[in-house]
Amino acid sequence: MNSAWTGYLPGIIREWLEGRPHLRKAVGNTGWLLFDRVLRMIIGVSVGAWVARYLGPARFGELAYIIAFIAFFQVIAGLEADGFIVRDIARNQGDTGVILGTSLRLRIVSGIVCWLTATGMMYLFHPDDTQICLMTVIVGAMLVFQASDTVDLWFESQSQSKRTVLAKLASYLFANGLRVFLLLTKAPLIAFAGVISLESAALAVALFVAYRRFPTDGRWRADIVQAKKLLHLCWPLATTGVMITAYMRIDQIMLKEMLGEKELGIYAAALTLVQVWNVIPATLVASLAPFVARMKSRGETEYQDALVIIFRFFAIVAFLGAGLTAVASPWVVSLLYGAEFRSSAVLLSALVFVIIFIFQGMAQTLWVINNDVRIANLVGTFLAALVSVIANFFLIRKFGIMGAVFSYLLAQGASVVLFPCLLRRDLLTLYTRAFLGFGSRKQ
Known part of the structure; x- marks a missing residue:
């Protein structure tokens, strides 16, 4: 075993992993990522609930509105090229400096452009609301700082996620410590918006320090050919990411515009608890990406068998998580948010079942990247949006508010299952094998 934590796994799982070195490495790497994200989740939910209690539904809804708006630009600024970058580094170790250097420069430029665009658009939408416009400027600064995530891709490609874990944990603890200070000093809403960008800046510094301890062999440099290649590869996924953000965030924007900040705050509180579950599939996919790429290079049989197992496992975990959360929702909401947010419990008990689609959607990204079906994926996601x-x-x-819950479930189901399976018969075959137990492999 390459990671000490795997020694605590059941004996039958350890024995099964012993004969699979690549999968064993992925599982060990997953442990570091899961530790980071679970710890961040616990801290985030605890402090986030305290912030929600302090701000109340209306002001919490206003902050959620800004975050939802910036999320559209966050996808574009990040290029949505992570999977391709990790894949190319794994395949071409000698070009690591060019791949990472080009990615970093593209992300910095796109981050600045997105920041300015977001600020201008918010002013056009709310010219008389000075606070919302100022909060957009402050929160939007994170679009530039997130370019530092390129360093994370280097660590991920080398199964060195523990370095990213420590960097992210340090910045996360700093940000949440600052939030606690703001709560104790009864700071205004705009101060909590500022913490979002400060956390991104702190992470950029921490990743730079971590990189100095584990650098690439060569210097990072930008290359125009590599830039064109990367943009050609990522634009469908970046556009898809915007569409995904549309059907995952448009509900919050429309709720605020149609019903008001208070209703959005109640809805956002429930949605925050649902998003806690995103930690698991995101972590697994990040660590399984190199493993699935290797299975693809070995042959179609091994590749499809791996995807079937992943689809099944993700579905089981999602069903269990949704059921447990739905049952416990009244107690959880009461404990975390208090009486002002009691309406969130009903929303949570229904909304949490969306994680079934989210888990499958995350697993599907492994298939999208390795099968080069970005255009079909883009069309399906556009229809879902x-x-x-x-x-x-x-x-x-x-x-x-319940209408937003119904819409969210409907859009996720359409995006993950309905449209992709209608557009790609090979994906339908994979789902048939995974959940109905029959269907032939594509040779």
């Missing part, structure tokens, strides 16, 4: 906008428009009017 369209479903989300239309559904939210009508269902929020008819059912209020």
